[in-house]
Amino acid sequence: MRELLQLLTACIGALGFALLYNTRGVNALLAAVGGFLGWAAFLGARRLWGPNDYIGGFAASVMLTVYAECMARIRKTPVTVFLVSGAIPLVPGASLYRAMKYLTAGNGQMFREQSAYALLFAASMSAGIMVTTIVFRLCWSFIAKDVREKKRRI
Amino acid sequence: MPGLTRQEAETYLYYAMEIGEAMLLCGAEVGRVEDSIRRICMAYGARRVDVFTITSSIVTTVYGDEFLSCTQTRRVSSMKNNLSMLGDLNRLSREICEWRLSPEEIAARLKVIQSVPGYPFSVQVMLYAVISAAFCVFFGGSWEDMLVSAAIGVCLKLAESFLQKGSSNPLLIALLCAAAGGLLSNLAVSAGPGDSADSISIGNIMLLIPGMAFTNSIRDIFSKDMITGLVRFVEAVVLAIAIALGFTFANFL
Known part of the structure; x- marks a missing residue:
């Protein structure tokens, strides 16, 4: 139940941000699907490999980036349109807030825990985006070259 | 040619x-x-x-x-x-x-x-409410918290557009908005309608956090645009910390 609720709200949140960034029409809905898919991958990874949020964050951003790169090619718009709004649910806002709360309350132990979590989660998410973008573009350049050569032969 | x-x-x-x-x-x-x-x-x-x-x-x-x-x-x-x-x-x-x-x-x-106009102001206000409500529930807030968070989201948008008329410093605007958000969430909890000031604020914090700058900075860095990537990254991190601090400072008042 909680997971379903999270999926729904991730979708709504991503849609909200897509509209806030002035995305229009079908692209905004596709960006919302990106938010949904990213969080679904996070939850799926946690089911498969145990409750490790960092692996979850990595899996989520891999999923999101593949989706965004594919959509960018289908819709012929910059990848940013789909990537940025879809990545919003993966921003560790809650742990950042808690870290600052413990810092101002003078609780050093909890501050270190929460800020380390926020940093590592952001790092695993960025690692997912980087790795996927590089690998995807590499694979795509092979596919694109293949298609071009076939066309030339015809 | x-x-x-x-x-x-x-x-x-x-x-x-x-x-x-x-x-x-x-x-x-x-x-x-x-x-x-x-x-x-x-x-x-x-x-x-x-x-x-x-x-x-x-x-x-x-x-x-x-x-x-x-x-x-x-x-x-x-x-x-x-x-x-x-x-x-x-x-x-x-x-x-x-x-x-x-x-x-x-x-x-x-x-x-x-000359294509953006979404009208009323729609943007509504979006602020919807986004903070969604992320309040996303991070485990109750239904009461969700409603309060949405209401504060509306206030934040109004405060932000008011402050933008007076100052062009995004750091200052974000800090003031965050402090106002934190204050309102504490008020809401002590006055009755909210359950947990933390859940409410976490919903609101997602509005202000520069997610786009952060994602873009990562992509700039890996495509070897180091200067821009680092500038945007530091900007995003400083802004995020300022916002989180703004929300928590309100706890002292």
Whole structure:
């Protein structure tokens, strides 16, 4: 139940941000699907490999980036349109807030825990985006070259 | 293809810079801006094009056969995320490269693209409410918290647009908005309708956190635009910490 609720709200949140960034029409809905898919991958990874949020964050951003790169090619718009709004649910806002709360309350132990979590989660998410973008573009350049050569032969 | 005259080079470079600047303003990655300017200039027959872009400036030099070189620079001051305009500009630059539009055509197309209005203010206020409600529930808030968070989201949008009239410092605006949000959430909890000030604030914090700058900075860094990537990354982190601090400072009042 909680997971379903999270999926729904991730979708709504991503849609909200897509509209806030002035995305229009079908692209905004596709960006919302990106938010949904990213969080679904996070939850799926946690089911498969145990409750490790960092692996979850990595899996989520891999999923999101593949989706965004594919959509960018289908819709012929910059990848940013789909990537940025879809990545919003993966921003560790809650742990950042808690870290600052413990810092101002003078609780050093909890501050270190929460800020380390926020940093590592952001790092695993960025690692997912980087790795996927590089690998995807590499694979795509092979596919694109293949298609071009076939066309030339015809 | 005949080489560019100096006059032509200056005109086309001017429009390439217009497009590049508009893209940067809309929140494009630096690589895309540089690539677009280079492609446009090459399409009109430049021999060589050197572009250097960081978040706040664009410098381009075009080299041709009939003249030595021609340089223009732009100082880019602000950023407003507008992804639909970015898509339009991207399409325009592709078409320019393909059809080599005349300067008048480019000017007309640019004017059309830049005159598309954004979503009206009322819709933006509603979006703030919906986003904070969604993320309040996402991070485990109760239904009461969700409603309070949505209400505070509306207040934050009003406060933000009010503050933007007086100051152009995004750090200051974010800090003040965050403090107001924290104060309101504590008030809501002590007055009754809210359950947990933390859940309410976490919903609101997602509104202000620069998610787009953060994602873009990562992409800039890995595409070897180190300066821009690091500048945007540090900006995003400082802003995020300021916002989180603003929300928690309210706990002391």
